[in-house]
Amino acid sequence: MRTIVCRPLRSLHESAPPHESLGGTVPTTPTLTARLCALVEEAAGPRPTQSAAPAPVVLADRPDGTVVAFGGLVAKAHPPATDAGTADLTVRLRVAAHPRLAGIMLAPLAPGGLPAERTRDVRPLRLDGDRPATLWPRGVPVDPDAPGSAPWQEAGALLAGLHSVPPDALSAQLPGPLPAMRGPAKAARAVGRMRAALGRGAAAPALVAASGAAEAAWATLPAWCRNEEPPEPSRTGTLCHGDFHLGQLVRQPGTGGVWQLIDVDDLGLGDPAWDLARPAAWYAAGLLPTASWNTFLGAYQAGSGTAHLDPWPRLDAPARTLTVQTAALAVAKAHAAGRSLDEAESACVDACGRIVAAAAPGQPDETGLRLDLP
Amino acid sequence: MQCPKCGAPMQTFNRNGVQIEQCGGCRGIFLDYGELESLTRLESQWQQPPGPPPAAPYGQQGHAPPQAYPAAPAWGAQHHGKHGHHGHHKHGHKRGFGHMLFSS
Numbered sequence: 001m002r003t004i005v006c007r008p009l010r011s012l013h014e015s016a017p018p019h020e021s022l023g024g025t026v027p028t029t030p031t032l033t034a035r036l037c038a039l040v041e042e043a044a045g046p047r048p049t050q051s052a053a054p055a056p057v058v059l060a061d062r063p064d065g066t067v068v069a070f071g072g073l074v075a076k077a078h079p080p081a082t083d084a085g086t087a088d089l090t091v092r093l094r095v096a097a098h099p100r101l102a103g104i105m106l107a108p109l110a111p112g113g114l115p116a117e118r119t120r121d122v123r124p125l126r127l128d129g130d131r132p133a134t135l136w137p138r139g140v141p142v143d144p145d146a147p148g149s150a151p152w153q154e155a156g157a158l159l160a161g162l163h164s165v166p167p168d169a170l171s172a173q174l175p176g177p178l179p180a181m182r183g184p185a186k187a188a189r190a191v192g193r194m195r196a197a198l199g200r201g202a203a204a205p206a207l208v209a210a211s212g213a214a215e216a217a218w219a220t221l222p223a224w225c226r227n228e229e230p231p232e233p234s235r236t237g238t239l240c241h242g243d244f245h246l247g248q249l250v251r252q253p254g255t256g257g258v259w260q261l262i263d264v265d266d267l268g269l270g271d272p273a274w275d276l277a278r279p280a281a282w283y284a285a286g287l288l289p290t291a292s293w294n295t296f297l298g299a300y301q302a303g304s305g306t307a308h309l310d311p312w313p314r315l316d317a318p319a320r321t322l323t324v325q326t327a328a329l330a331v332a333k334a335h336a337a338g339r340s341l342d343e344a345e346s347a348c349v350d351a352c353g354r355i356v357a358a359a360a361p362g363q364p365d366e367t368g369l370r371l372d373l374p
Numbered sequence: 375m376q377c378p379k380c381g382a383p384m385q386t387f388n389r390n391g392v393q394i395e396q397c398g399g400c401r402g403i404f405l406d407y408g409e410l411e412s413l414t415r416l417e418s419q420w421q422q423p424p425g426p427p428p429a430a431p432y433g434q435q436g437h438a439p440p441q442a443y444p445a446a447p448a449w450g451a452q453h454h455g456k457h458g459h460h461g462h463h464k465h466g467h468k469r470g471f472g473h474m475l476f477s478s
Binding site: 289 | 416445447448450451452453469471472474475476477478
């Protein structure tokens with residue numbers, strides 16, 4: 001294994017695109033980014049000629065993850081983690097490296113950029129004290145300018161494949177127990193972020209109203225969705241991604257261009273409905289076209305053997321949660337940026353209003369009737 | 375659609391994903407074939423928490439049409455048409471949705 005030498009990069013600040021700083025977040029220190037660049041450069045091996053070599057490219061720079069690409073590799077700095085958090089990340093990495101996940105999740109590289117032949121080679125490195133860092137092969141993401149061509153079919157099939165992996169088949173090769181999927185924790189964090197953002201400076205009346213709708217919809221959710229109670233055992237038996245969206249899919253030329261899931265940060269045991277809940281929330285908000293939703297759901301149900309089952313009884317609470325999460329983050333970001341909500345964000349706030357109306361106990365629904373059925 | 379009882383126009387509502395026509399005059403309700411059963415099923419599901427996704431099937435498996443269940447939750451937005459028309463924006467998406475598709 002090569003020794004990782006972290007060194008400052010001459011060309012980083014000239015070559016890197018403007019950092020994407022999402023509302024109210026603290027940009028990563030240049031030191032961390034430079035150290036990440038050094039890590040990925042070192043792993044990619046010596047440059048043919050120093051003068052002609054390209055510089056590392058910063059793909060993302062957020063508090064929850066900084067990603068730098070160089071050649072065919074990317075290095076990711078994960079959120080600051082305690083020793084326990086780093087141990088959980090190590091388990092998650094080894095899940096992604098496990099042969100049972102081949103073709104479903106992108107496998108990480110061992111430190112130094114070598115292929116992880118054995119899952120025990122895979123572990124995070126430490127950057128800046130508390131930032132674990134990992135190395136991955138670089139993939140081609142979904143084209144953000146052509147979301148209409150997004151691989152919904154493949155996404156549904158990949159999630160069905162992930163959910164079909166029996167956790168027991170992995171546990172013998174993992175260094176610790178599989179942690180919980182972090183979906184509910186992320187939802188609670190989003191609502192906390194909205195509350196904190198609105199506490200800083202006077203908020204526009206429209207954002208105050210939007211936060212009220214999000215809070216009211218949040219109040220309709222079961223405690224486990226709000227991360228206030230552990231989920232019941234029937235919702236903790238499945239290996240889940242925990243944060244599925246279109247940015248979590250990449251394709252690798254080396255594997256015949258098949259799509260794979262990326263990002264292990266929220267991976268763990270949980271309710272498989274959570275992984276379908278974000279597209280479900282977009283669909284219920286009127287954002288995702290019916291055809292895309294049907295393609296995604298159909299592929300998932302075909303792959304998981306759940307065709308002909310009504311998904312909504314199981315999907316409903318997670319989809320409501322993701323609706324609130326999206327609305328809450330939208331309010332936080334809009335307030336921090338001093339802007340109003342865009343159309344898609346407003347549609348999620350509107351959906352929060354409908355969630356509240358549909359959940360009101362004993363209230364007549366929109367037809368003005370109560371059906372008292374046997 | 376005209377109310378068969380009083381002749382006033384009927385409006386379509388969505389209850390738990392089931393389309394219901396209600397008369398604006400006499401407030402009478404019209405249900406399509408199978409919709410009462412769908413509502414009954416939904417009511418009973420609300421009273422007992424569902425099991426994991428591949429749990430006991432409801433509906434007549436094997437005899438059910440391709441989609442025998444409601445296509446959206448009660449709080450879902452109305453989708454206009456089958457092709458996802460959302461006005462005149464690029465890709466038929468609402469402004470901001472392209473970014474939302476890729477963010478946590």
